[in-house]
Amino acid sequence: MTELSPARAVALDILLELEESGAYARDALDASPAVRELDRRDAGLVTRLVLGVVATYGCLDELIDTYCDKPGRMNARIRNALRIATFEALYLGTESRVVVSQGVELVRSRAKSAAGFANAVLRRVCEDKDRYLDALDMPAGSERSLTSLARQGGLPLWLTDEFLASLGSDRARHLVEAQLEPAPVAAYLNPRDERALAEVAQAVEDSGAADEGGTGLPGCVAPVAAAQLVASDVLRRGGAVVCDSHAQLIAAAAVHGGTCLEVGAGRGTKTFVMAALAQRCGIECSAVALELSKKRTRLNRRRMERAGLADEIRFITGDGCNLERSLARLDEQAGECVRFDSVFVDAPCSGTGTMRRHPEIPWRLIPQDIEEDLPELQFELLSQAARCVRAGGQLLYATCSVLRQENEGVVDAFLASDAGRGFTLVPVSTAPLFQRDDFAQAVSYVQAREDARGMFQSVPALDAFDGHFCARLIRSR
Known part of the structure; x- marks a missing residue:
């Protein structure tokens, strides 16, 4: 036996x-x-x-x-x-x-x-x-081709069809091919922690991974060995945070001198990256990190306090779909409706750009999530956030999805609505931080993944790291 x-x-x-x-x-x-x-x-x-x-x-x-x-x-x-x-x-x-x-x-x-x-x-x-x-049990032609592609990635047929419609054949095939491969791990360093660089560098050496190609973002280190990073003290004390390289680029685009509102801060991964970048670049700014979950707000505050990056951040538990109520106390203290230089909407989404890290995603999603529920929520969050942008300020909308309905579809619906009047879509690569000389490589990386209108979209396998989307809009009045 x-x-x-x-x-x-x-x-x-x-x-x-x-x-x-x-x-x-x-x-x-x-x-x-x-x-x-x-x-x-x-x-x-x-x-x-x-x-x-x-x-x-x-x-x-x-x-x-x-x-x-x-x-x-x-x-x-x-x-x-x-x-x-x-x-x-x-x-x-x-x-x-x-x-x-x-x-x-x-x-x-x-x-x-x-x-x-x-x-x-x-x-x-x-x-x-x-x-x-090879789907030889299906009729020859497009039906067999679609079914074979879905089976090669272990994906639902309807979702594979959505990938093809959103990304086109070549990019969709790269996504499907990457579905069952491990995703590389990236970290962002806290410039206030002198030991962090050496410790994360050791995790890079221990990873034994081939060079995945960097994004050129100062302070980003990748790929790293996750186990070695967790085993060290660097994450616990706030010397670094694990964050996908493409997510770091989007956080960088949201950094702006003056004031910033982050809608959907979660446990504070991008909050950390934004604050660390501002510290690294000597940018003076104050921020509000808004999150619906009390638990996640608490975790965010603790993380940022451990990292020594919490001084200029106000942590608020509130609903991004009702910012008037969520920011009421802030408005009351200011004696007016507060408007921000930068508003960053990190929207809840299907997570289809992160399926390698979250294997539950493909088979838990249903078509209604993509066609109705998520886009409706995302549109409401973006519309609410638009009211908080000062004249001349920027509004960023981001997801970790690769689906058109959640990305370009939401942006286009917003621009065609009353809430989107006065906003102009501009390239992500023109964000303030990207104008610095030391960000030139990062700018080139972002530009290579922008569409004709300047919206950023990365795709797993085609790019080493996860699939992320970002659109940047400027309020003219």
């Missing part, structure tokens, strides 16, 4: 836990004592299997169910064991004999009587995997 590998057994335990709790895969992996007890190689395999199954389970189930008479009656233990083996067959290139033998033992460990069933299913999976990925 084949001995079951400990990594696969732990992966199955975690997947069953996720099915019961609805937690996020990365959180479950980070919290698992069983993963920490494994050696580095096995721990890495557990991570790959768990994240991969979560990211592709719709396609895995589609193939598995092809060989089952009553798929709806399969219990979670057997299904998740088969998912692990099928993921290895389709997306890891594991040898068929290993897929079958380990998959059968995985099923046997949870349901002995189902071992024969698992053997039959997995043999068929291995025989038909290429046919499935």
Whole structure:
């Protein structure tokens, strides 16, 4: 009898836990004592299997169910064991004999009587995997091409179609090809922390990663080894923050002398980058970090206080869709409706530019999210924020999505509305901070990813880092 590998057994335990709790895969992996007890190689395999199954389970189930008479009656233990083996067959290139033998033992460990069933299913999976990925079961033509592309990335068919419509064929294919690859990690340094550079430089050396190509943003370091960075003290004390390189560029575009309102500050990742950039460049500014969640507001304040960057920031819990109420106390203290030199809307979105980091995204989204719910919310946030921009000030709208409906669609709807009157779309690369000589490389990087109207869009795989969107608007009156 084949001995079951400990990594696969732990992966199955975690997947069953996720099915019961609805937690996020990365959180479950980070919290698992069983993963920490494994050696580095096995721990890495557990991570790959768990994240991969979560990211592709719709396609895995589609193939598995092809060989089952009553798929709806399969219990979670057997299904998740088969998912692990099928993921290895389709997306890891594991040898068929290993897929079958380990998959059968995985099923046997949870349901002995189902071992024969698992053997039959997995043999068929291995025989038909290429046919499935190439969508040879579909009619030749565009339908087969779309289905094959979706299956290659383990993605829902409708979402793959949206990527093609939003990005075009070449960029969409790059996105899909990157879907199951690990995303590089970047950090931004706190200029007030003298030790941070040396510690993060060590994490870069330990990463062993090929040079991903930098964005040229002063203070950005990438790629770094996440485990080594977490193991050091630099993140805990606020010497650096983990933040995707493209997100850092967008935060840089929002830095402006004078006053800034950040709508959707979250736990303060971009708040940190903006404050650190202002400190690095000697820019005097004061900011308001607005966030709907009290918990996230509290976490943001603590992070910024530890970093020594909180002096000129006011932290407010409030709804970006009702800024009149959220900023009422600020207006009362000022004796007028406060207007800002820079307003930055970091909008909630589908997160389709960050699927490599968040494997739950593809199969939790539904078409209504993209077509109605998210764009409506994003438009309201942008419209509300527009009222807070002073004449001559800038308004930035950003997402970590690659979908047109959430990006250009929202911006165009805003410009065509009453709220958008008096605003002009200008290139992101013309933001104040990018006019400094030491940001020349960053400007070139941004310009290479701007469309004809100056809106920034990055795409995973085509670019090393995540997919982010940003539009910059100036209020003329």
